[in-house]
Amino acid sequence: MKIAQRAVRAQPFHAMSIGARARELESRGIRIAKLSLGEPSFGAPPGVHEAMRATMDGRALPYTPAAGLPALRRAVAGLYRTRHGVDVDPRRVLITAGASAGLLLATALTTEAGDDVVMADPCYPCNRELVDTFGGRVVLAPTTPAARYQLDLATALAAWTERTSAVQVATPSNPTGTTIPFSELAAICEAARERGAWRIVDEIYLSLADPAPDGSPARTALEADPEAIIVSSFSKYFGMTGWRLGWLVLSEELLTPADNLAVNFFLCASTPTQMAALSCFTPEALAACEDRRLELLARRGLVLDGLERIGLPVPVKPDGAFYAYFDVRGTGLDAWTFCERALEEAHVALTPGRDFGPATGSTHVRLSYAAGREELAEGLERLGGFVAGLGG
Ligand SMILES: Cc1ncc(COP(=O)(O)O)c(C=O)c1O
Numbered sequence: 001m002k003i004a005q006r007a008v009r010a011q012p013f014h015a016m017s018i019g020a021r022a023r024e025l026e027s028r029g030i031r032i033a034k035l036s037l038g039e040p041s042f043g044a045p046p047g048v049h050e051a052m053r054a055t056m057d058g059r060a061l062p063y064t065p066a067a068g069l070p071a072l073r074r075a076v077a078g079l080y081r082t083r084h085g086v087d088v089d090p091r092r093v094l095i096t097a098g099a100s101a102g103l104l105l106a107t108a109l110t111t112e113a114g115d116d117v118v119m120a121d122p123c124y125p126c127n128r129e130l131v132d133t134f135g136g137r138v139v140l141a142p143t144t145p146a147a148r149y150q151l152d153l154a155t156a157l158a159a160w161t162e163r164t165s166a167v168q169v170a171t172p173s174n175p176t177g178t179t180i181p182f183s184e185l186a187a188i189c190e191a192a193r194e195r196g197a198w199r200i201v202d203e204i205y206l207s208l209a210d211p212a213p214d215g216s217p218a219r220t221a222l223e224a225d226p227e228a229i230i231v232s233s234f235s236k237y238f239g240m241t242g243w244r245l246g247w248l249v250l251s252e253e254l255l256t257p258a259d260n261l262a263v264n265f266f267l268c269a270s271t272p273t274q275m276a277a278l279s280c281f282t283p284e285a286l287a288a289c290e291d292r293r294l295e296l297l298a299r300r301g302l303v304l305d306g307l308e309r310i311g312l313p314v315p316v317k318p319d320g321a322f323y324a325y326f327d328v329r330g331t332g333l334d335a336w337t338f339c340e341r342a343l344e345e346a347h348v349a350l351t352p353g354r355d356f357g358p359a360t361g362s363t364h365v366r367l368s369y370a371a372g373r374e375e376l377a378e379g380l381e382r383l384g385g386f387v388a389g390l391g392g
Pocket of ligand 1: 038097098099100101124170173174202204232233234235241245246
C-alpha cells in the first residue's frame, strides 16, 4: 500500500530525540535540568481547574458549534477590546485545538499547490511542514541579528516571488523570543496586502511580550492590519499547553470557508476545555497571568546574566517569548553536538537550532526559561561547568 508522499516527507521535531534521551536518563535516576520545553511551569490560572471539575458532574458534553462556544468567542473578542482597544466581532473568532490546529486551518484556507509562502529562518518548524502538506513551497528568508532574527520589509520582499500567496510571521518568535518592531510588522503586512497575499501572524506569545515604555501592552497586528489572520492560544500566557485550546481571528470572507473546514477537520475543540477556559477571563485569573509574565521577566534576567557569565552570547535579547537563542560557535562545537554533550555530560536538556531552519541550525541553541527558577539555576550552573570543561 502507498503512504501519501506528504507523510513520507514529513519531518519530526529533531529535538524529540534529545527529549527521549533525557527521559531515558531520568528513568535511570539521573536528574535532568529540562531547559528545552516551551511549557510554562505554572499550569492554568486559578479558577480554571475548578471550572473543569464542575463540567465533570455527569452532564452530557455535546459538541459545540465548529467555531466554538459563543461565550468563549465573546470572551476572546473582549480581550482584544480591553487589552488592545481593537473591536473584533466575536463571529470572527474561531476556537481551535491549540494554535497548532489554528495554523493547520490557516494554511489549509490559504495555500494551494504552486503557492509560495514566505517565512523567516529561523521559525517554528510546523509552519514549514504545513505549507508543504498543502502543496505550497516554503520560501525561507534568512534573518540576521540586526533584524532581531525576524523578517523585515526588505528581507520579506527579497524573498517575494510572483507566486507568493502568503507571508507567515510569529511575533514574538519561537525560537528567538524576539518581536518584530510594530512599524516593521505593519509595513510587511501592508506590502503583502498590496500584493494580494495573506498575512498569517502567530501571536501565541503576544501577551508575554514586554509592554511599551508607557506601559501599554505589546500591539496586535490587527491594529495595523484588521484583515490579517491571527493565530493565538491558551497554551503560553494562560499556561494551558496540554489543554489544547487556541483561536484564530479571521476576516469576514474567511468565516464560512473556515467553518466548513473546521467542521470537517475537527467537528469542534474539546467542549469541557472550552467551558473551563471561560474562567481564564476573570479579573483574578488575568491578574495571576500578569504576575506570571513578570516572573518570566525575572527569569529572563537570570538566564541572560547566567549565559553571559558562561560566555555563551545571546546575539539578540528576547523581549517576548520565554526563549534565549544563544550562539555556540565560540565553544568549537556545532549546535547538535553541543546539545548532545550538554545532556550526556552535564545533564542539561536544550534544543538545538536544527529544527528551526538552516540559517542558524548548526550554530544556535534554544534555552527555555519557562522552567522554574531552581531548575534554571541548576541548569545554568551545570552548563557553566560543561562549557568551562570544553576549554573555549
Ligand atoms: C510559535 C508557535 N506557534 C504555535 C505553537 C503551537 O502551540 P499550541 O500549544 O497552541 O498548539 C507553538 C508551540 O510551541 C509555537 O511556539
